[in-house]
Amino acid sequence: MSVAKLLVRVAEVEKINDLITRFRFVARDGGLLPAFSGGAHVVVEMEDHGTRRMNPYSLSGDPEDRTGYEITVRRDDAGRGGSIYMHRHVSPGMEMVISHPVNLFPLDGRAKKHLFLAGGIGITPFKAMIHQLSHIGAKWELHYATRNPALCAYGDQLKGPVHFYYDDLKSFIPLRDLLARQPLGTHVYCCGPKGMLSWVRATAAELGLPEHSVHFEEFTAPQPGAPFDVELTLTGKTIHVPSHQSLLEAMEANGVDAPYLCRGGACGQCECQVVKAEGQILHRDHWLTDEEKASNSKIMPCVSRFEGRSLAIER
Amino acid sequence: MLDLKPDFGGFFKDETFVGDFTFANSPSAVRRFPFPFDRDQYMYSVNIEPHVPTRPGSVLEHAFDIDEHYVSEMRDRARVLARDPLRCQSLPHMELAGWDLVELIMESLSRDYPQWFTLERSGNDWHWVNKPLGIDQRFTFLDPSTLPYGPMEYITRQMQGDFTLQDERDGNLWVDAGMVTTQADWSLDFDIGMNFFEWHAPVPLAHEKGIFDRALKFLLKLQHGAPVRRFNWTMTVNPLLDTAPETYPEWGPSKTTLTQANLGAKQHLRVELQSLFRLPRSNAIAFSIRAYLGSFQDLVTVPKWGRRLHRVVRDLHPDLAAYKGFLRNRDAMVEWLSKYDDGAPTSPGIWPED
Ligand code: HEM
Ligand code: FES
Numbered sequence: 275m276s277v278a279k280l281l282v283r284v285a286e287v288e289k290i291n292d293l294i295t296r297f298r299f300v301a302r303d304g305g306l307l308p309a310f311s312g313g314a315h316v317v318v319e320m321e322d323h324g325t326r327r328m329n330p331y332s333l334s335g336d337p338e339d340r341t342g343y344e345i346t347v348r349r350d351d352a353g354r355g356g357s358i359y360m361h362r363h364v365s366p367g368m369e370m371v372i373s374h375p376v377n378l379f380p381l382d383g384r385a386k387k388h389l390f391l392a393g394g395i396g397i398t399p400f401k402a403m404i405h406q407l408s409h410i411g412a413k414w415e416l417h418y419a420t421r422n423p424a425l426c427a428y429g430d431q432l433k434g435p436v437h438f439y440y441d442d443l444k445s446f447i448p449l450r451d452l453l454a455r456q457p458l459g460t461h462v463y464c465c466g467p468k469g470m471l472s473w474v475r476a477t478a479a480e481l482g483l484p485e486h487s488v489h490f491e492e493f494t495a496p497q498p499g500a501p502f503d504v505e506l507t508l509t510g511k512t513i514h515v516p517s518h519q520s521l522l523e524a525m526e527a528n529g530v531d532a533p534y535l536c537r538g539g540a541c542g543q544c545e546c547q548v549v550k551a552e553g554q555i556l557h558r559d560h561w562l563t564d565e566e567k568a569s570n571s572k573i574m575p576c577v578s579r580f581e582g583r584s585l586a587i588e589r
Numbered sequence: 590m591l592d593l594k595p596d597f598g599g600f601f602k603d604e605t606f607v608g609d610f611t612f613a614n615s616p617s618a619v620r621r622f623p624f625p626f627d628r629d630q631y632m633y634s635v636n637i638e639p640h641v642p643t644r645p646g647s648v649l650e651h652a653f654d655i656d657e658h659y660v661s662e663m664r665d666r667a668r669v670l671a672r673d674p675l676r677c678q679s680l681p682h683m684e685l686a687g688w689d690l691v692e693l694i695m696e697s698l699s700r701d702y703p704q705w706f707t708l709e710r711s712g713n714d715w716h717w718v719n720k721p722l723g724i725d726q727r728f729t730f731l732d733p734s735t736l737p738y739g740p741m742e743y744i745t746r747q748m749q750g751d752f753t754l755q756d757e758r759d760g761n762l763w764v765d766a767g768m769v770t771t772q773a774d775w776s777l778d779f780d781i782g783m784n785f786f787e788w789h790a791p792v793p794l795a796h797e798k799g800i801f802d803r804a805l806k807f808l809l810k811l812q813h814g815a816p817v818r819r820f821n822w823t824m825t826v827n828p829l830l831d832t833a834p835e836t837y838p839e840w841g842p843s844k845t846t847l848t849q850a851n852l853g854a855k856q857h858l859r860v861e862l863q864s865l866f867r868l869p870r871s872n873a874i875a876f877s878i879r880a881y882l883g884s885f886q887d888l889v890t891v892p893k894w895g896r897r898l899h900r901v902v903r904d905l906h907p908d909l910a911a912y913k914g915f916l917r918n919r920d921a922m923v924e925w926l927s928k929y930d931d932g933a934p935t936s937p938g939i940w941p942e943d
Contacts, residue, residue, distance in 0.1 A: 278814030308813055309692070309869040337870055338731075374814035380872040382758060383682030406870070409731060410685065486759050536817070540807035541635040560806040561635075 280307060280316075284368045285342060294395065294427045295361055296334070299343045302369060306340035310375035312403030313463075313491070316343065317373040319518075322359045326518055329356035332398040332465075332491075333375060334428075336405040343372070346427060348395040379465070379491045381406070386459030388414040391447065391474055393466020397427055399491060400465065404432070417447045419466070449477050465491035499556065499579045505586040506530060507549050521575035525589065532575065532589060539577040546573050546587040553582010594723030601660040601721055607668070612828035612882065618657055619887045620941065623648045625820040625860045627939050629900040633795040633909075635803050640816040640864045644940075648862055651701040652816070653694065654879060655749065660721050662749050662771070662830065669770040669831050670746075675778045676833075677742050679754070679766035686754045686766065687741030688731055689868035690875050694744050719747055741766055750862075750879030753777070757872060761785055762808060765873075771830040771880045773823045773859060774914060779834070793908040811867045811874060818864040821878075824915040824922075825859045828882045847918055852925045853886030856918070858898065885925065891941045895929030902926060 282299035289295050301307050310333055320327040335344035350357045364370070379399055381388060388407060390400045397418055407414045419439040420426040426438060439445045453462065462483065464474040471490055478488045504521065505512045515524040522544055525532045535541040539559030548555070548571055557567040559574035566572050573580075573587060597603050604611040614622065640652070648654045670676055679687060695717055699708040709716040713730040724747065728735040736743045745752050745768035753767035761784040769777040780788045785805045786796075795801060811817065825832055826843045847855060862879045889895035903923045910916045 278812060280814075309689075310813075311870050311872040314872070374812055375869065376812055377872045380757065383685065383756065383871070536635065536637045536807060537639060538637075538807050538810060540803045541637055560803045 278374045280372050280374060282307075282343070282370055282372055284364055284366050284370060287364060287366055290346065290427045291425055293425060294346060294348050296344060296346050297360065297364060298335075299345075299370065299372065300341065307343055308374060309340055310337050310343075310402075311377050312337055312381055312406040313379035313399045314375035314377040314402070315379075315399075316345070316375055318345070318356075318360070319371045320356060320359050322355060322363075325355075327356045327359060328518070329360075330376075332379075332402070334398040334401040337402055338405070338409060343375075346395065346398045346401075379463070379489065381463075382461045382487070382489070384459075385461035385487075386413065387457060387461070388412065389452075389456060389460050389462045390414065390416040390418075391449075391462065391464040391466070391470070392416065392418045393464075393470040394420055394425070395427070396465035396467070396470075396491065398465075400463070401428060401432070403463070404434070408434075417452065419447055419470075449474065450481070453478060453481050453483065460487065462488045463491075464489070500581060502580045502582075502585065504580065505549075505584070506589045507586055508589055515579070520577065521573070521579065525575065530589060534576055537576045539574050542574075544574055544576045546575055546589050547571065548573055549586040549588055550584065551580070551582070551586075552584045553580060555580055555585075595660045595664065596721055596723055597660055598721065600657060602657050604658070604661045606661070606665045606828055606830045610827050610829070612658070612661070614883060614887055615657060619883065619890060621647055621656075622883045622888065623820065623860050623862055623881055624883075624888070624891070624894050624897075624939050624941075625822045626897050626901050627937060629897055629935060630904055631901045631909075632906065633792075633798065633800055635800055635807070636819045637804065637807060637817050638819070640818040640866075648879075648881070649818075652697040652864070653701070653748065653750075653877065654862070655698070655702055655705070659749055663722060663747060665830055666746060666768075666770045673835060676770045677745070677768045678777060678781050679739055679741050680782065683754055683756065683766035683871070683873065684733065684740065686756070686868055686871035686873035686875070687739055687744075689870050689873065690752065690754065691740045691744045692730070693866060693868065693875065694748055722747055742768060748877075750877055752878070753876045754868075755785075755874040755876060757809065757874065760809065762805065762874060764788055770833075772833060772878070773821075773825075773861070773880075774832050774834055774837075776834045791912070793912050794906065808865065808874060811865060813867040813869050816864055816866040818862065821861040821863055823859050823913040824918075825857045825882065826855055826918075828857055828884070830880060830882070844914070844918060847921055849921065849925055852921060853889075854884055856885045856922060856925075857882045858885070858888060885922075889926070889929040892929070893935050893941060895926065896931070896933060897935050899923065899926035899930035 281302045283302050285300045286298035315330045315332045317328050317330050331345040333343055334346045347357050347360045349361045381403055392400050415435040417437045422440050422442040439447050464471055501517045502515050509530050513524055513528045515521050522532055522534055533543050535543040539561055542561045551570050555570050555573050556579045558577040561574055562572055606612050643649045695708045698706040705720050707718045715728055715730050717726045751769045751771050753764050755762040756765045763784050764780055767777045789801050829840055832840055860881045864877045866875045868875055910919050
């Protein structure tokens with residue numbers, strides 16, 4: 275799917291602690307940015323010395339503040355490099371491109387109470403959610419665990435029913451008791467390291483909490499994927515698909531007349547026969563059946579990609 | 590209360606959609622009618638495309654189309670709501686989505702039709718002027734006590750077409766709010782609280798073809814700033830916007846009144862331009878269903894449309910004709926339309942002369 279983009283400028287870079295930095299973006303044209311919902315993220319595009327990176331970051335500011343967006347980035351020295359780029363190279367005044375906000379971790383509006391469980395940098399979506407719930411006067415409670423007080427980002431700004439826990443001081447969220455004493459209609463939200471997610475998931479299941487009332491932040495933001503080449507047998511061209519373009523977009527950029535409608539893998543219009551595929555087609559559509567996907571006989575160029583030695587399709 | 594002081598001006602028509610049925614399309618409205626068939630056959634498909642502005646003057650020029658029927662349609666909506674307030678409902682958790690809709694519509698209309706609508710904002714203090722309906726409203730955004738109705742009802746009393754708001758939960762969409770007074774024989778009061786598969790249950794053939802599975806998966810990925818659209822259509826006798834199950838006894842019998850002499854004037858193709866927008870604060874999806882009515886006699890003035898309408902109606906799968914409620918009149922329609930089909934080939938696409 276062609277993703278709508280926002281053109282922004284970096285307005286502030288603030289070091290929160292040794293590992294964590296806050297960035298504020300404003301619209302380049304000086305206008306308002308779209309409002310968003312607590313739990314939403316944006317995908318930040320980075321041109322990292324020849325490598326294009328697209329990393330999702332939760333929005334941590336007030337959803338009603340349309341004058342700017344805030345993200346909070348933890349430096350991950352072992353990661354793929356996006357967070358290191360943000361920390362080292364992004365400075366006020368720089369122009370960047372971000373996606374429109376996307377929410378894969380939304381609040382459930384029907385909840386009588388929202389219980390937030392944050393671990394470390396997992397605080398970011400909850401900061402935005404707390405702003406949003408405060409505007410409408412809904413009930414919430416935050417339990418926030420970090421390694422030690424020095425790494426507790428925003429600890430001084432979070433006001434209200436907030437409880438802090440520090441690993442180094444051997445204080446931990448009393449999860450079982452906490453979940454067991456929640457009123458009916460409570461929704462639980464957890465964002466933190468993998469170990470914390472599985473601990474909360476297992477404890478909630480043991481206590482018999484309904485599955486639809488326990489929510490986890492799981493990033494499955496669209497990743498661009500590796501570049502590849504494709505031979506178009508009807509057109510007689512071989513074209514290159516860069517990492518940030520879809521196969522459909524690459525065909526269009528090369529003047530190939532390719533049909534489409536939805537550009538999101540649902541309508542079937544763009545379907546192409548595969549002539550030869552030495553490697554693996556990364557099917558990301560909802561159109562082909564599981565058998566068709568497994569047989570690698572067809573590809574939907576608006577969303578699907580390829581990894582391997584060579585690909586030829588009928589177009 | 591929102592009391593309308595309509596200003597028909599030179600553009601908006603003063604007409605009725607009930608009783609004496611004075612509704613009519615001007616010649617330019619016929620030329621811009623959203624004829625829904627891009628080929629000579631019709632079957633359900635996942636016909637969803639990006640809702641990008643295109644073709645100045647057409648119904649796709651702007652995010653929301655305001656046309657010559659605007660003022661009279663809003664008067665008709667007020668009439669229907671006065672009779673049956675349940676045509677507008679919003680479950681309590683949908684209020685924020687209602688404000689999102691207020692913002693989307695006011696921003697779009699004031700941008701696209703500055704001669705009719707203006708919006709001034711200073712923080713949450715908003716000033717909205719709707720000249721055609723004679724409305725001048727100052728209010729506080731997100732404070733429902735400052736508007737005469739809830740936010741969704743307030744703004745949809747000023748918008749052509751029906752609206753529903755879908756909450757997204759548990760990998761499904763739930764129709765938890767709506768303003769529905771121009772519908773093709775379905776009921777918000779019956780459907781409210783249902784999910785995507787439940788409210789689509791009555792539709793024939795499409796479930797088996799996997800159309801709703803694919804459409805839902807696509808919609809769950811719908812992004813803010815990248816709306817999509819599709820067309821749907823049915824048939825209506827007389828230019829009646831409010832064909833509701835609740836009032837079927839009042840309009841159903843009109844289907845028995847068609848003759849070859851009156852069919853061209855009475856029989857209308859009813860086209861819905863449906864657009865879907867992800868809403869920013871609530872993460873809900875707004876569904877806009879904008880209905881256009883075109884009489885057969887007007888549509889056949891475009892030769893391509895006359896030929897094509899004849900072929901589509903003649904060859905339509907009987908289950909679809911039955912579901913759309915015109916099986917009993919299909920033969921009469923085909924007989925009438927056949928006079929406008931000389932068998933010549935038609936060009937692909939929906940536009941009159943492409
Ligand atoms: C999320 C917003 C949507 C809402 C609220 C909605 C609602 C409805 C309703 C109420 C009906 C009438 C069902 C009845 O007979 O009671 C209907 C029909 C139908 N819908 Fe949807 N719909 C939505 C999206 C879609 C999408 C994205 C598709 C894409 C394929 C679709 C395809 C259809 C079809 C094919 C019919 C049958 C129409 C006919 O033949 O007249 N709908 N829809
Ligand atoms: S364009 Fe719709 S599936 Fe590719």
